[in-house]
Amino acid sequence: MKEKIDKLLNEIAEFRTEKKEELEQYRLKYLSKKGLIPSLFGDFKLVAPDLRKEVGQALNSLKNKAQEKFNDLQSQIEDKATDDQKVGDLTLPVDFEELGSRHPLSIVRNKIIDIFARIGFTVSEGPEIEDDFHNFTALNFPEEHPARDMQDTFFIEKNPDLALRTHTSSVQVRVMENTQPPIRTISPGRVFRNEAISARAHCIFHQVEGLYINKNVSFADLKQTLIYFARELFGEHTKIRLRPSYFPFTEPSAEMDISCNICGGKGCNICKYTGWVEILGCGMVDPNVLENCGIDSKEYTGFAFGMGIERITMLKYQIDDIRLFFENDKRFLKQFKSAL
Numbered sequence: 001m002k003e004k005i006d007k008l009l010n011e012i013a014e015f016r017t018e019k020k021e022e023l024e025q026y027r028l029k030y031l032s033k034k035g036l037i038p039s040l041f042g043d044f045k046l047v048a049p050d051l052r053k054e055v056g057q058a059l060n061s062l063k064n065k066a067q068e069k070f071n072d073l074q075s076q077i078e079d080k081a082t083d084d085q086k087v088g089d090l091t092l093p094v095d096f097e098e099l100g101s102r103h104p105l106s107i108v109r110n111k112i113i114d115i116f117a118r119i120g121f122t123v124s125e126g127p128e129i130e131d132d133f134h135n136f137t138a139l140n141f142p143e144e145h146p147a148r149d150m151q152d153t154f155f156i157e158k159n160p161d162l163a164l165r166t167h168t169s170s171v172q173v174r175v176m177e178n179t180q181p182p183i184r185t186i187s188p189g190r191v192f193r194n195e196a197i198s199a200r201a202h203c204i205f206h207q208v209e210g211l212y213i214n215k216n217v218s219f220a221d222l223k224q225t226l227i228y229f230a231r232e233l234f235g236e237h238t239k240i241r242l243r244p245s246y247f248p249f250t251e252p253s254a255e256m257d258i259s260c261n262i263c264g265g266k267g268c269n270i271c272k273y274t275g276w277v278e279i280l281g282c283g284m285v286d287p288n289v290l291e292n293c294g295i296d297s298k299e300y301t302g303f304a305f306g307m308g309i310e311r312i313t314m315l316k317y318q319i320d321d322i323r324l325f326f327e328n329d330k331r332f333l334k335q336f337k338s339a340l
Protein backbone atom coordinates (compact mmCIF):
# COMPACT_ATOMS: atom_id res chain seq x y z
CA MET A 1 0.00 0.00 0.00
CA LYS A 2 2.70 2.39 1.08
CA GLU A 3 4.65 1.75 -2.11
CA LYS A 4 1.61 2.34 -4.28
CA ILE A 5 0.98 5.64 -2.56
CA ASP A 6 4.60 6.76 -3.06
CA LYS A 7 4.49 5.77 -6.72
CA LEU A 8 1.35 7.80 -7.33
CA LEU A 9 2.81 10.76 -5.40
CA ASN A 10 5.79 10.75 -7.76
CA GLU A 11 3.65 10.51 -10.88
CA ILE A 12 1.47 13.38 -9.74
CA ALA A 13 4.42 15.60 -8.83
CA GLU A 14 5.96 15.08 -12.25
CA PHE A 15 2.76 15.55 -14.22
CA ARG A 16 2.72 18.66 -16.46
CA THR A 17 0.38 19.78 -19.16
CA GLU A 18 -0.98 22.87 -20.90
CA LYS A 19 -3.69 20.90 -22.66
CA LYS A 20 -7.24 20.63 -21.47
CA GLU A 21 -7.63 17.10 -22.86
CA GLU A 22 -4.53 15.83 -21.08
CA LEU A 23 -5.73 17.34 -17.83
CA GLU A 24 -9.04 15.49 -18.27
CA GLN A 25 -7.09 12.24 -18.73
CA TYR A 26 -5.27 13.01 -15.47
CA ARG A 27 -8.57 13.58 -13.68
CA LEU A 28 -10.01 10.32 -14.98
CA LYS A 29 -6.88 8.36 -14.13
CA TYR A 30 -6.36 9.59 -10.56
CA LEU A 31 -9.38 11.40 -9.20
CA SER A 32 -12.59 10.15 -10.81
CA LYS A 33 -14.76 7.58 -9.04
CA LYS A 34 -13.07 4.72 -10.85
CA GLY A 35 -9.64 6.36 -10.64
CA LEU A 36 -6.57 5.06 -8.84
CA ILE A 37 -6.86 7.16 -5.69
CA PRO A 38 -10.52 6.27 -4.87
CA SER A 39 -9.65 2.62 -5.51
CA LEU A 40 -6.81 2.85 -2.95
CA PHE A 41 -9.37 4.16 -0.48
CA GLY A 42 -11.40 1.04 -1.34
CA ASP A 43 -8.38 -1.11 -0.40
CA PHE A 44 -7.98 0.72 2.91
CA LYS A 45 -10.14 -1.86 4.72
CA LEU A 46 -7.46 -4.45 4.00
CA VAL A 47 -4.77 -2.50 5.88
CA ALA A 48 -3.72 -3.94 9.20
CA PRO A 49 -5.28 -1.98 12.11
CA ASP A 50 -1.92 -0.88 13.58
CA LEU A 51 -0.92 0.72 10.24
CA ARG A 52 -4.26 2.38 9.54
CA LYS A 53 -3.45 5.73 11.10
CA GLU A 54 -0.23 6.18 9.14
CA VAL A 55 -1.64 4.87 5.84
CA GLY A 56 -4.84 6.89 6.27
CA GLN A 57 -2.84 10.09 6.62
CA ALA A 58 -0.67 9.23 3.61
CA LEU A 59 -3.76 8.49 1.52
CA ASN A 60 -5.47 11.76 2.46
CA SER A 61 -2.36 13.74 1.69
CA LEU A 62 -2.06 12.00 -1.71
CA LYS A 63 -5.68 12.81 -2.49
CA ASN A 64 -5.20 16.50 -1.53
CA LYS A 65 -2.01 16.85 -3.57
CA ALA A 66 -3.64 15.30 -6.63
CA GLN A 67 -6.64 17.64 -6.31
CA GLU A 68 -4.42 20.75 -5.78
CA LYS A 69 -2.37 19.87 -8.84
CA PHE A 70 -5.56 19.50 -10.85
CA ASN A 71 -6.90 22.89 -9.63
CA ASP A 72 -3.61 24.69 -10.36
CA LEU A 73 -3.30 23.27 -13.86
CA GLN A 74 -6.95 24.00 -14.56
CA SER A 75 -6.65 27.69 -13.62
CA GLN A 76 -3.39 28.04 -15.60
CA ILE A 77 -5.10 26.64 -18.67
CA GLU A 78 -8.11 28.95 -18.20
CA ASP A 79 -5.91 32.03 -17.72
CA LYS A 80 -4.06 31.26 -20.89
CA ALA A 81 -7.33 30.86 -22.75
CA THR A 82 -8.55 34.31 -21.68
CA ASP A 83 -5.18 35.84 -22.59
CA ASP A 84 -5.49 34.30 -26.03
CA GLN A 85 -9.01 35.61 -26.27
CA LYS A 86 -7.80 39.12 -25.50
CA VAL A 87 -5.60 39.07 -28.55
CA GLY A 88 -8.58 37.54 -30.28
CA ASP A 89 -9.61 38.27 -33.81
CA LEU A 90 -7.36 41.03 -35.05
CA THR A 91 -9.73 41.95 -37.86
CA LEU A 92 -12.50 43.05 -35.45
CA PRO A 93 -12.95 46.82 -34.80
CA VAL A 94 -11.21 47.95 -31.59
CA ASP A 95 -13.09 49.13 -28.51
CA PHE A 96 -13.51 52.89 -28.64
CA GLU A 97 -11.23 54.65 -26.19
CA GLU A 98 -11.76 58.33 -25.71
CA LEU A 99 -8.70 60.44 -26.53
CA GLY A 100 -7.72 63.12 -24.06
CA SER A 101 -6.99 66.69 -25.02
CA ARG A 102 -4.60 69.37 -23.89
CA HIS A 103 -5.80 71.61 -21.06
CA PRO A 104 -6.89 75.06 -22.31
CA LEU A 105 -4.31 76.75 -20.05
CA SER A 106 -1.55 74.63 -21.59
CA ILE A 107 -2.80 75.43 -25.08
CA VAL A 108 -2.60 79.16 -24.41
CA ARG A 109 0.72 78.92 -22.56
CA ASN A 110 2.21 77.06 -25.52
CA LYS A 111 0.86 79.65 -27.94
CA ILE A 112 2.45 82.44 -25.87
CA ILE A 113 5.79 80.57 -25.74
CA ASP A 114 5.64 80.09 -29.52
CA ILE A 115 4.91 83.73 -30.23
CA PHE A 116 7.85 84.94 -28.15
CA ALA A 117 10.16 82.18 -29.36
CA ARG A 118 9.76 83.60 -32.87
CA ILE A 119 11.36 86.87 -31.74
CA GLY A 120 14.19 85.22 -29.83
CA PHE A 121 12.83 84.76 -26.31
CA THR A 122 13.96 81.66 -24.41
CA VAL A 123 11.91 79.98 -21.68
CA SER A 124 13.14 80.04 -18.09
CA GLU A 125 11.69 78.70 -14.88
CA GLY A 126 12.12 79.22 -11.17
CA PRO A 127 10.96 77.60 -7.92
CA GLU A 128 7.35 77.85 -6.72
CA ILE A 129 8.53 78.10 -3.10
CA GLU A 130 10.49 81.32 -3.11
CA ASP A 131 12.38 83.40 -0.57
CA ASP A 132 11.56 86.96 0.39
CA PHE A 133 14.54 88.34 -1.53
CA HIS A 134 13.52 86.92 -4.92
CA ASN A 135 9.79 87.45 -4.55
CA PHE A 136 9.87 90.93 -2.98
CA THR A 137 13.11 92.59 -1.85
CA ALA A 138 15.14 92.38 -5.05
CA LEU A 139 12.07 93.62 -6.93
CA ASN A 140 12.12 96.85 -4.95
CA PHE A 141 9.09 96.10 -2.77
CA PRO A 142 9.33 98.32 0.31
CA GLU A 143 9.37 96.56 3.68
CA GLU A 144 5.78 97.55 4.50
CA HIS A 145 4.28 96.77 1.06
CA PRO A 146 0.76 95.25 1.41
CA ALA A 147 1.61 92.30 -0.91
CA ARG A 148 3.87 90.99 1.87
CA ASP A 149 0.84 90.92 4.09
CA MET A 150 -0.36 87.60 5.48
CA GLN A 151 -3.65 88.17 3.72
CA ASP A 152 -2.11 88.13 0.25
CA THR A 153 0.80 85.74 0.53
CA PHE A 154 1.00 82.13 1.68
CA PHE A 155 4.00 82.06 3.99
CA ILE A 156 5.69 78.87 5.12
CA GLU A 157 5.04 78.69 8.86
CA LYS A 158 8.32 76.96 9.78
CA ASN A 159 10.41 79.49 7.89
CA PRO A 160 8.87 82.95 7.48
CA ASP A 161 11.56 83.85 4.94
CA LEU A 162 9.88 81.44 2.48
CA ALA A 163 6.55 81.85 0.71
CA LEU A 164 4.68 80.43 -2.25
CA ARG A 165 5.65 82.86 -5.01
CA THR A 166 2.96 85.47 -5.60
CA HIS A 167 4.10 86.18 -9.15
CA THR A 168 6.55 84.97 -11.79
CA SER A 169 8.51 88.23 -11.49
CA SER A 170 10.74 86.31 -9.04
CA VAL A 171 12.14 84.40 -12.04
CA GLN A 172 13.38 87.73 -13.50
CA VAL A 173 15.60 88.07 -10.47
CA ARG A 174 16.94 84.53 -10.73
CA VAL A 175 17.72 84.93 -14.43
CA MET A 176 19.48 88.30 -13.96
CA GLU A 177 21.52 86.94 -11.06
CA ASN A 178 22.82 84.15 -13.25
CA THR A 179 23.17 85.72 -16.69
CA GLN A 180 24.75 88.86 -18.02
CA PRO A 181 22.81 90.76 -20.77
CA PRO A 182 21.62 90.48 -23.42
CA ILE A 183 18.75 88.64 -21.74
CA ARG A 184 15.58 87.84 -23.60
CA THR A 185 13.37 85.36 -21.78
CA ILE A 186 9.84 84.49 -20.77
CA SER A 187 8.93 82.56 -17.63
CA PRO A 188 5.64 80.71 -17.48
CA GLY A 189 4.54 79.17 -14.20
CA ARG A 190 2.18 78.70 -11.30
CA VAL A 191 1.64 81.43 -8.71
CA PHE A 192 -0.25 81.53 -5.42
CA ARG A 193 -2.26 84.15 -3.58
CA ASN A 194 -4.43 83.97 -0.54
CA GLU A 195 -7.64 84.91 -2.35
CA ALA A 196 -11.19 83.71 -1.82
CA ILE A 197 -12.13 81.51 -4.76
CA SER A 198 -14.81 83.03 -7.00
CA ALA A 199 -15.73 83.14 -10.69
CA ARG A 200 -12.97 85.74 -11.23
CA ALA A 201 -10.22 84.74 -8.78
CA HIS A 202 -8.43 81.61 -7.62
CA CYS A 203 -5.73 81.02 -5.01
CA ILE A 204 -3.64 79.18 -7.62
CA PHE A 205 -3.23 80.59 -11.09
CA HIS A 206 -0.66 80.93 -13.87
CA GLN A 207 1.41 83.77 -15.24
CA VAL A 208 3.92 84.42 -17.98
CA GLU A 209 6.66 86.89 -17.23
CA GLY A 210 8.74 88.56 -19.93
CA LEU A 211 12.15 90.20 -19.61
CA TYR A 212 14.42 91.91 -22.12
CA ILE A 213 17.69 93.50 -20.97
CA ASN A 214 20.28 94.96 -23.33
CA LYS A 215 22.05 98.19 -24.24
CA ASN A 216 19.66 100.96 -25.34
CA VAL A 217 16.37 99.16 -24.78
CA SER A 218 13.61 101.75 -24.82
CA PHE A 219 9.91 102.01 -24.08
CA ALA A 220 9.34 101.97 -27.86
CA ASP A 221 10.82 98.45 -27.97
CA LEU A 222 8.43 97.39 -25.21
CA LYS A 223 5.45 98.84 -27.03
CA GLN A 224 6.33 97.25 -30.36
CA THR A 225 6.91 93.86 -28.73
CA LEU A 226 3.52 94.02 -27.06
CA ILE A 227 1.72 95.07 -30.27
CA TYR A 228 3.30 92.11 -32.03
CA PHE A 229 2.25 89.78 -29.21
CA ALA A 230 -1.36 91.02 -29.03
CA ARG A 231 -1.86 90.71 -32.77
CA GLU A 232 -0.36 87.24 -32.92
CA LEU A 233 -2.52 85.95 -30.09
CA PHE A 234 -5.80 87.78 -30.63
CA GLY A 235 -5.73 88.55 -34.35
CA GLU A 236 -4.21 91.18 -36.63
CA HIS A 237 -6.92 93.81 -36.06
CA THR A 238 -6.21 93.95 -32.34
CA LYS A 239 -5.32 97.39 -30.98
CA ILE A 240 -3.46 98.03 -27.75
CA ARG A 241 -3.63 100.85 -25.23
CA LEU A 242 -1.09 101.55 -22.48
CA ARG A 243 -2.34 103.22 -19.30
CA PRO A 244 0.15 104.65 -16.77
CA SER A 245 0.30 102.48 -13.65
CA TYR A 246 2.60 101.59 -10.78
CA PHE A 247 4.69 98.52 -9.97
CA PRO A 248 7.63 98.67 -7.54
CA PHE A 249 9.96 96.94 -10.03
CA THR A 250 9.34 99.05 -13.14
CA GLU A 251 9.66 102.76 -13.84
CA PRO A 252 7.71 103.96 -15.73
CA SER A 253 5.01 101.29 -15.43
CA ALA A 254 1.90 100.68 -17.48
CA GLU A 255 -1.06 98.39 -17.82
CA MET A 256 -1.95 97.19 -21.27
CA ASP A 257 -5.48 96.85 -22.62
CA ILE A 258 -6.39 95.27 -25.92
CA SER A 259 -9.41 96.20 -27.99
CA CYS A 260 -12.17 93.81 -26.90
CA ASN A 261 -11.87 90.68 -29.00
CA ILE A 262 -15.55 89.85 -28.47
CA CYS A 263 -17.22 93.02 -29.76
CA GLY A 264 -14.25 94.38 -31.70
CA GLY A 265 -14.22 97.49 -29.53
CA LYS A 266 -17.84 98.50 -29.95
CA GLY A 267 -18.73 97.68 -26.34
CA CYS A 268 -20.22 94.55 -24.75
CA ASN A 269 -20.63 93.03 -21.30
CA ILE A 270 -17.17 91.37 -21.43
CA CYS A 271 -15.45 94.77 -21.78
CA LYS A 272 -18.09 96.44 -19.60
CA TYR A 273 -19.03 98.61 -22.60
CA THR A 274 -15.62 100.31 -22.72
CA GLY A 275 -14.32 98.48 -25.82
CA TRP A 276 -11.08 97.59 -23.95
CA VAL A 277 -9.95 94.72 -21.75
CA GLU A 278 -6.84 94.71 -19.53
CA ILE A 279 -4.41 91.86 -20.14
CA LEU A 280 -1.04 92.66 -18.60
CA GLY A 281 1.27 94.86 -16.55
CA CYS A 282 4.58 96.11 -17.89
CA GLY A 283 7.28 98.76 -17.72
CA MET A 284 10.96 99.61 -17.89
CA VAL A 285 12.93 97.59 -15.32
CA ASP A 286 13.72 99.88 -12.38
CA PRO A 287 17.49 100.58 -12.16
CA ASN A 288 17.36 99.48 -8.49
CA VAL A 289 16.22 96.03 -9.61
CA LEU A 290 19.08 95.76 -12.12
CA GLU A 291 21.58 96.71 -9.42
CA ASN A 292 20.02 94.30 -6.88
CA CYS A 293 20.63 91.52 -9.40
CA GLY A 294 24.21 92.46 -10.27
CA ILE A 295 23.59 94.25 -13.59
CA ASP A 296 25.12 97.66 -14.27
CA SER A 297 22.17 100.05 -14.67
CA LYS A 298 24.37 102.67 -16.37
CA GLU A 299 25.21 100.29 -19.15
CA TYR A 300 21.95 98.37 -19.53
CA THR A 301 18.25 99.07 -19.66
CA GLY A 302 15.34 96.71 -20.15
CA PHE A 303 11.64 96.09 -20.08
CA ALA A 304 9.47 93.53 -18.33
CA PHE A 305 5.87 92.43 -18.49
CA GLY A 306 3.64 89.95 -16.74
CA MET A 307 0.28 88.48 -17.63
CA GLY A 308 -2.21 86.01 -16.17
CA ILE A 309 -2.75 82.95 -18.37
CA GLU A 310 -6.25 82.28 -16.96
CA ARG A 311 -7.39 85.77 -17.81
CA ILE A 312 -6.05 85.59 -21.36
CA THR A 313 -7.56 82.12 -21.89
CA MET A 314 -10.92 83.34 -20.59
CA LEU A 315 -10.87 86.22 -23.05
CA LYS A 316 -9.67 84.15 -25.96
CA TYR A 317 -12.24 81.36 -25.53
CA GLN A 318 -14.98 83.37 -23.82
CA ILE A 319 -14.91 81.37 -20.60
CA ASP A 320 -16.85 83.09 -17.85
CA ASP A 321 -15.73 81.24 -14.71
CA ILE A 322 -12.10 80.67 -13.63
CA ARG A 323 -13.10 77.66 -11.50
CA LEU A 324 -13.74 75.64 -14.66
CA PHE A 325 -9.97 75.39 -15.22
CA PHE A 326 -9.48 73.49 -11.97
CA GLU A 327 -12.54 71.24 -11.83
CA ASN A 328 -11.33 68.83 -14.54
CA ASP A 329 -14.84 68.26 -15.83
CA LYS A 330 -14.40 66.36 -19.09
CA ARG A 331 -17.43 68.07 -20.63
CA PHE A 332 -15.49 71.34 -20.35
CA LEU A 333 -12.04 70.03 -21.23
CA LYS A 334 -13.03 68.18 -24.37
CA GLN A 335 -14.28 71.35 -25.98
CA PHE A 336 -10.63 72.28 -26.59
CA LYS A 337 -9.73 69.23 -28.67
CA SER A 338 -9.53 71.20 -31.88
CA ALA A 339 -7.89 74.27 -30.33
CA LEU A 340 -4.36 72.84 -30.60
Ligand code: DAH
Pocket residue numbers: 166167168169209210247250280281282283304305306307
Ligand atom coordinates in the same frame (compact mmCIF):
# COMPACT_ATOMS: atom_id res chain seq x y z
N1 DAH B 1 4.07 90.80 -11.21
C1 DAH B 1 2.91 91.59 -11.56
C2 DAH B 1 1.67 90.98 -10.94
O1 DAH B 1 1.69 89.86 -10.57
C3 DAH B 1 2.73 91.66 -13.06
C4 DAH B 1 3.80 92.48 -13.73
C5 DAH B 1 3.66 93.81 -13.89
C6 DAH B 1 4.95 91.90 -14.16
C7 DAH B 1 4.60 94.59 -14.51
C8 DAH B 1 5.94 92.66 -14.78
C9 DAH B 1 5.76 94.01 -14.94
O2 DAH B 1 7.08 92.15 -15.22
O3 DAH B 1 6.71 94.75 -15.56
O4 DAH B 1 0.68 91.62 -10.83
